[in-house]
Amino acid sequence: MPELPEVETTRRSLLPLLDRTVQAIEVRQPRLRWPVPEDLQRLQGQTLQALDRRAKYLLARFGQDTLLMHLGMSGSFRLVPADAPWRKHDHVSLTLGEQALRYHDPRRFGCLLWTASDGSHPLLDHLGPEPLSAGFHPEGLYQQLQRTRRAVKVVLMDNAVVVGVGNIYATEALFQAGIHPATPAHLITRAQADVLVQHIRRILQQAIDLGGSTLRDFVDAQGETGYFQQTLWAYGRAGEPCRQCQTPVQTLRLGQRASAFCPKCQPPHKTMANAAF
DNA sequence: CGAAACTCCTGAGCGC
DNA sequence: TGCGCTCAGGAGTTTC
Numbered sequence: 203m204p205e206l207p208e209v210e211t212t213r214r215s216l217l218p219l220l221d222r223t224v225q226a227i228e229v230r231q232p233r234l235r236w237p238v239p240e241d242l243q244r245l246q247g248q249t250l251q252a253l254d255r256r257a258k259y260l261l262a263r264f265g266q267d268t269l270l271m272h273l274g275m276s277g278s279f280r281l282v283p284a285d286a287p288w289r290k291h292d293h294v295s296l297t298l299g300e301q302a303l304r305y306h307d308p309r310r311f312g313c314l315l316w317t318a319s320d321g322s323h324p325l326l327d328h329l330g331p332e333p334l335s336a337g338f339h340p341e342g343l344y345q346q347l348q349r350t351r352r353a354v355k356v357v358l359m360d361n362a363v364v365v366g367v368g369n370i371y372a373t374e375a376l377f378q379a380g381i382h383p384a385t386p387a388h389l390i391t392r393a394q395a396d397v398l399v400q401h402i403r404r405i406l407q408q409a410i411d412l413g414g415s416t417l418r419d420f421v422d423a424q425g426e427t428g429y430f431q432q433t434l435w436a437y438g439r440a441g442e443p444c445r446q447c448q449t450p451v452q453t454l455r456l457g458q459r460a461s462a463f464c465p466k467c468q469p470p471h472k473t474m475a476n477a478a479f
Numbered sequence: 480c481g482a483a484a485c486t487c488c489t490g491a492g493c494g495c
Numbered sequence: 496t497g498c499g500c501t502c503a504g505g506a507g508t509t510t511c
Contacts, residue, residue, distance in 0.1 A: 203503085235506090309503095311505065311506085368505070460504085
């Protein structure tokens with residue numbers, strides 16, 4: 203499931219396509235998160251001029267048009283020989299030079315959309331700061347946390363607060379910070395906000411350096427898998443002993459998703475004593 | 480307005 | 496070997 207490091211890894215692996223021109227476009231399954239534009243053929247003859255990332259969106263800027271792409275949960279791009287056979291769940295193919303860029307997405311939660319002519323799109327309008335930019339800082343996060351009683355983990359995963367922090371990295375950052383994921387956000391201290399920012403930054407940067415995590419079937423455009431999964435401390439380890447204290451890792455559900463934590467290393471806040479944690 | 484539920488989809492894992 | 500079930504989950508949309 204691509205998170206920010208996987209998307210950044212994908213972006214970098216596609217940079218060899220810069221300055222190449224699209225010769226052919228084929229769409230075999232247009233039904234993604236939203237329908238693939240019917241006029242995707244407009245790309246024919248256009249040259250890829252830049253490949254940028256905002257949050258988990260990729261922005262492919264061609265001569266006239268810009269394509270906004272999201273990998274959803276199971277999406278990936280692969281660069282293959284132009285005549286390579288299609289695999290199951292390959293939905294779109296762009297031929298550039300001797301190679302084809304194939305969009306593959308079993309669950310079809312991803313999307314390919316045109317932006318407006320100025321590169322803007324409603325999906326990009328309300329995004330918070332990039333976690334690795336100066337715009338993401340302890341004071342800002344603290345202010346955001348103060349505004350709500352939602353569980354801190356849910357807030358960390360809110361794209362209006364900070365982008366690119368999905369379930370894996372929110373889970374890992376909270377473990378490293380020793381904070382229980384269900385802690386009401388407004389009870390997080392300024393010092394804890396400081397620690398959270400540090401860990402979110404460090405974990406994301408480390409994952410990018412390692413080529414992205416690979417919890418299901420993430421592969422970059424060369425088909426290389428990442429290997430960050432070896433260093434996970436809490437995510438996906440329910441029932442297994444905590445790597446720090448051997449206490450069995452537990453899970454609870456927050457905002458419709460599994461949240462793994464160590465009950466000893468991430469004790470519930472004192473105000474949560476009577477709740478079912 | 481905020482918060483939580485709902486929704487899209489397929490493959491993996493499990494019990495029988 | 497296969498069937499039916501549950502779960503996973505990014506994030507936009509709907510509902511309260």
